Amino acid sequence: MNQPKTRRQFLQGMTALGVTACVKKPAFCTEPALIQDGEFRTVSDCIPTATNIEGPFYVTDAPLRNDFQIWGDDGVAVSISGRVVTGDCSVGLSNGMVEFWHADPNGDYDNTSSEMKYRGVIMLDESGTYQLNTLLPGRYLNGTQYRPHHIHVKVWDVEGVELLTTQLYFEGDEYLTCDPFANTSLVMPFEGSLDTSIVASNIDLIV
Numbered sequence: 001m002n003q004p005k006t007r008r009q010f011l012q013g014m015t016a017l018g019v020t021a022c023v024k025k026p027a028f029c030t031e032p033a034l035i036q037d038g039e040f041r042t043v044s045d046c047i048p049t050a051t052n053i054e055g056p057f058y059v060t061d062a063p064l065r066n067d068f069q070i071w072g073d074d075g076v077a078v079s080i081s082g083r084v085v086t087g088d089c090s091v092g093l094s095n096g097m098v099e100f101w102h103a104d105p106n107g108d109y110d111n112t113s114s115e116m117k118y119r120g121v122i123m124l125d126e127s128g129t130y131q132l133n134t135l136l137p138g139r140y141l142n143g144t145q146y147r148p149h150h151i152h153v154k155v156w157d158v159e160g161v162e163l164l165t166t167q168l169y170f171e172g173d174e175y176l177t178c179d180p181f182a183n184t185s186l187v188m189p190f191e192g193s194l195d196t197s198i199v200a201s202n203i204d205l206i207v
């Protein structure tokens with residue numbers, strides 16, 4: 001019997017035997033569900049950021065932090081930065097707050113520990129600038145369907161009034177196509193890749 005000499009030959013042999021790689025594929029997806037509302041919006045567009053559902057895993061009283069890499073978990077490093085602006089988009093949301101929360105790299109939310117992992121509030125300066133360091137959130141099952149990688153976001157003004165609840169998604173995520181919650185305007189462009197590292201700049205939130 002011929003032995004496979006290359007990875008491709010090995011995989012072809014496996015397929016011939018009816019064995020396929022265990023890959024998270026949205027086999028249920030018969031038609032695209034992604035909401036089409038244009039490209040990611042920046043300050044120069046000055047169109048309010050689309051809202052998205054809060055989801056079931058929001059927890060109040062997250063600590064002030066902008067670094068979610070402090071626990072030393074394995075994962076794809078993600079840097080997200082931008083401005084939170086208001087009005088005609090020339091003005092930062094001075095002294096406002098932006099809050100992020102998401103699943104850990106394994107797709108689990110920390111809903112119970114005192115550490116409140118992968119949750120944090122960032123105070124905004126006068127320009128509304130923020131910067132978040134984190135790890136790529138894992139996909140998790142929602143019913144029978146995996147949600148794409150995503151980060152939940154809230155924006156608050158200086159008086160604590162909630163101005164925005166939304167989610168940010170990652171360009172190139174194959175699970176976006178079938179996700180009924182995601183909007184194209186919330187899909188972040190970035191440098192890098194979903195397998196190595198991600199730097200997303202000019203991720204502006206317009207409220």
Ligand SMILES: [Fe+2]
Pocket residue numbers: 055057102103150152
């Ligand atoms: Fe979520």
